[in-house]
Amino acid sequence: MSGELTRKSAAELAELMAAGQVSAVEVTQAHLDRIAEVDGRIGAFLHVDAEVALAQARAVDSRRAAGEELGPLAGVPIAHKDVFTTVDMPTTAGSKILEGWRPPYDATVTARLRAAGLVILGKTNLDEFAMGSSTENSAYGPTRNPWDLERVPGGSSGGSSAAVASYQAPLATGTDTGGSIRQPAAVTGIVGTKPTYGGSSRYGLIAFASSLDTPGPFGRTVLDAALLHEAFSGHDPMDSTSIDRPVPPVVEAARRADVAGLRIGVVKELGGEGYQPGVLARFNEAVELLESLGAKVAEVSCPHFTYALPAYYLIAPSECSSNLARFDAMRYGLRVGDDGTRSAEEVMALTRAQGFGPEVKRRIMLGTYALSSGYYDAYYGKAQQVRTLIIRDFEAAFEQVDVLVSPTTPTTAFPLGDRVDDPMAMYLADLATIPSNLAGTPAISVPCGLADEDDLPVGLQVMAPVLADDRVYRVGAAVERALTDRWGGPLLSKAPAL
């Protein structure tokens, strides 16, 4: 029974618990057992607390026994990205500068998971401060891809994607600043969504690039991702950029799973050169599938998308250089070299040099450069203008079509170590995901098959206008249903046993 429980979707587990066929404690224990069995090889979690998790599960069971009305995910276990603050578990953001830190407050996303009765199993690994596309930039070691242990699970939310893909948790949280949910979802064969910017709260999310950072869900099914999306999204007065509007009907859309009459645009600029042939083959098949399901497909041009990557690698580092100034060795976190002779400034510079890893330093320096006088107009200012043009490209495209599609990533999961010391090669992993971050628009990645070259998962990206998050679930669920029928089961059933 225990092994079977970890194979079930969040929706199935919730149904079993609501029917009294299994308890939240049993479900939680099954996942803790799975973590104990496989995570030594995967490295998805930075911190697991069985006692805290089981206490949460017991609380759900007794509330249910008392006849309380519980949310649709009550008792379902979840893996939580270690960039959200949690009062009962350490929060490191994958950085030595926050090693052992216990935050004095919960992030809004954390608080909403608790309120929904979700059982937090532990905190997952990530690229330091969510900067990276492989999770190799974590100060606590890499996470491995369950499909091939010598390959990366994507990043920055690679601990979350690997945990869900290896059945250690049915759900996980992530954050997406340039693709950090969609890209890891794509390369591990699961579902991941970047909601509309401002649709999910950033309060208590350790900031990387504030105008881009967006919390979002991971699941093995589109419906599971939608259920989690709904559970933690919505207006938050603690985040001044939070949108004061109802959450789009994402769960209803995931159940509807119908694309008849929907207009779908294939983005001309997101494909072709630089994309792996096996990725393009699976993508083209997915487009044909959508057409066979009754969607109207057309090619759409978004000419400025080719400048999204350089604009992003100016805007995100600029915001990061400002945000990470808070790590000053004075109020919390690491302090190095305070021997009574050094000044505060010297202690600060020593602490930051020892506490931050190479990628974080690169981005702080790059952002400082782009914002410095004499270069501001040529770099940061220009990137902001390109951002306007990318938003206009989206607006023009959405006058012609309801959603846009592309491959989520140019390649499948790459080998560990391949791009660690070649930043530009690493940055290319976000080629297709960045435009949605710059425009604040929602997007999902759903599995669409295995590339012929390497038998590794390929993701289909579906992008929609601001606050039309439901559309990406509608299309994602239609593709999922048709492909699951064709394959005779989910893509993950083809993954090698661990």
Place this chain on the structure above:
Amino acid sequence: MSAITRDEVAHLARLSRLALDEDELDHLAAQLDVIISAVARVQQVAAEDIPPTSHALPITNVFRPDEVRPSLTPEQALSGAPAAEEQRFRVPRILGEEA
């Protein structure tokens, strides 16, 4: 010609409050040169008269009523402090010897 000199990189490290050693500066100078040359592509875009976007969604400042609400206790606020004394953050000297 390189996009950024090693002296400029050393200056950026000082501005960024990063006490980097010589090897790190050498390594970073080469990498930043490659990255800056690549991201400079944004300058090829014809964008005269295009307004800059700092935030994807049109939002205006958000205000809340000025009411007293629960907040962190001094113990909670100081719970992560590297050093604390008399309910304050204890920090290294912030002024030079001559001050």
